[in-house]
Amino acid sequence: MKSHYLHRLNMLKASRKILLIFIDGLGIGEDDPRLNPLLHHPDIWPAKNHKPDFNGLSNIPIDACLGVEGLPQSATGQTALLTGINAPKLVGKHLQGFPSRKLIELLKNESIFVHLTRNGYNATFANAYRHPEDITPFSRLSVTSHAFKASGQPFRSVEQIEKREALYHDFTNRSLGDKWGDIPILSAQEAADILVGIAKKEHFTLYEHFMTDILGHKGDKSAILSLIRQLSDFIHSTLTLANEEGIKIIITSDHGNIEDSSVKTHTRNSVPFIWNFDSEIIDENQPERITDVIPLIKKILIG
Known part of the structure; x- marks a missing residue:
């Protein structure tokens, strides 16, 4: 009886695959292509009064400010996104750049990777690092x-890019030189x-692209x-292939x-929450802020 239950559980796990594409510094802007360059590719990217028309794609705006004054920043915003906890409120401000000790401790305990692997799920980071062998407990990391x-x-x-086992944050590899x-x-x-x-x-797979914030x-x-x-061509191709494979993309x-x-x-603009799958689970658990993304992913994968 137990083996039958485990078999069904493993089959259910195998049918649920989520790819989270995190694009640094990409909000929902005005409906004016002179101000908002994303509107040059309206089939993928939303604006304040525009929804993308890519087949099977849905989107809603979600809040990135999290009730804290000032401009949202990367360290607290990304921690909030990947833990589901309001990091700016926790540290009392929006924190830029690399995470503080307090944020690092939060990530050690509440990261989506930690939660999923503890529950028996495979969770990976697709990004390639130039010198991963040099990373130590004292390395300054994102x-x-x-x-x-x-x-x-x-x-x-x-080196794993050639083996098709990794992808650089600049997916073209041009910046590697x-x-x-x-x-x-x-x-x-x-x-x-x-x-x-x-x-x-x-x-679960995470892929991070941050050239958007740099430029x-x-x-x-x-x-x-x-x-x-x-980036639009890349997202378009990824969505097309993922749809063929039954992979859920956020x-x-x-x-x-x-x-x-x-x-x-x-x-302080809202950021997009874009997905390519049945909206029923989104309707039941509709995210309103970036802290709602990880709880939703857990709901989809773990139930």
Whole structure:
């Protein structure tokens, strides 16, 4: 009887696969392409009065400010996103850059990777690191790195890209430069194929892209438009492949930035919560803020 129950449980687990694509610094901007470069690709990206029309794609705006004054920042925003806990409220402000000791402790105990692996689910971080072998307990790491590190799993390396086992945050690999001469330049389709190939082997996969936040701060409009074109192609290809494989995709962010070309700072705009699957579970557990994303993922995977 017990073995039959475990078999059914494992079959249920196997049928539930979620790919969370975290795009740093991407909010919901105005309905003016002169201010909002995302509107050059309206089939994927929402604006305040525009919904994407990509087949099977749904979206709602969710709050990234979390009741704390000031511009939302990466350290607290990403911690809130990946734990489901209001990190800005916990530390009393929006904290930029790398996580503080208090946030690191929170990630060690409450990261989505920790919760899922403790419950017997496979949870992975698809991003490739340039020198994962050099990471020590004293290394200064991003929130996403600490969130994954807390699960005790090894980081993926740049060398694994050729084996189709990892994807760099710049999915084209162009920013790696000549020192990684054997690493191929990838098209959006090729990068999407690698990411979906990783995700179909896991219950939960996180992929992080942060060139959006970097270029948003620089304010180079030409570079921003080029990036958004590449990113839109990548997301389009990933969605198409994921739909074929039955992989549930969620796309969201930690705060706004690139959607408003009139400033080089973060914004207080809502961020998108975009998904490609049946909306029934969303309707029953509709997220309103970034702290609602991880509880929803747990609900889908664990029940």
